[in-house]
Amino acid sequence: MAGLIRGRTAAMTTAEQPTVPLAGDARMPLLGFGTWQATGEAGYKAVLAALDAGYRHIDTATMYGNEEEVGRAIKESDLRREDVFLTTKLPPDRVGRERETIEASLRALDTDYLDLWLIHWPPSSPGDSIPVWRELLAARDEGLTRTVGVSNYSISQIDELIQSTEETPAVNQIRWSPSLYDRQTHAAHRDRGVVLEGYSPFKTSDLSHPVLARIAAAHGVSPAQVVLRWHIDHEIVVIPKSVTPDRIRANADIFGFSLTAEEMRDIDALGG
């Protein structure tokens, strides 16, 4: 499978992908590839197909049990490591074993560094939150990951981290889609300099909703592509998952159109 990417009709390259700046000099592609429930050979093939289709950002987690497959696909794509933005996550049951967990992730992913390491869920004991966050910051300071952030955190939980350490999470990865749209939550992240990264864009969407169908028809695309483009036009990171080659490609083919201000407002209103 080596060399799959070379010689293909050019998919969008890293330089052409819309990105959002993170702390330091890191930039995060707004479109990423989700890998939850993409395990084993199917997971490996899905990630390889995603890289071939032009995704340059892969989202995994220790809990997904597929870091080895993700690492192997990146290696065999023949892309340079620095051309792929790679995220993994610390599970809640690893509190107190953060260093050993990131080392295991790096080994499985066959890489020297992550681009983003997230706390997957707030620790069940609230008293653990600050010490865990300090461990992530230490891993960043040692160069094991370029940036650090959180997932499934509320704004008040983020504020607690900032107040205690004066270090702002680069990213908060939360469930997000048109039907979950909340202007205030989006603004609260922006005001703090936290990039909002949405997950489960399809699972939380009604892809047959008439508003999405009408806007999709107007652009000659699918409602799923409209949902993804809506994230991009809001500068919200989105990480659709698929193990189906046609869907993997279609979900990346969202840069040939953009939504009007009125269409964006109509989709925002689905969050009613």
Ligand SMILES: NC(=O)c1ccc[n+]([C@@H]2O[C@H](COP(=O)([O-])OP(=O)(O)OC[C@H]3O[C@@H](n4cnc5c(N)ncnc54)[C@H](OP(=O)(O)O)[C@@H]3O)[C@@H](O)[C@H]2O)c1
């Ligand atoms: N931080 C967290 O706690 C957390 C939680 C959940 C998810 N995530 C991350 O976010 C990623 C995405 O979320 P998700 O996997 O929950 O859900 P999702 O991306 O919203 O949906 C995936 C489902 O949609 C299907 N699908 C893919 N493309 C489609 C299309 N164009 N039209 C119709 N259906 C389509 C997929 O089917 P096929 O695969 O069969 O094609 C799969 O069943 C995850 O993979 C993971 O990386 C993070």
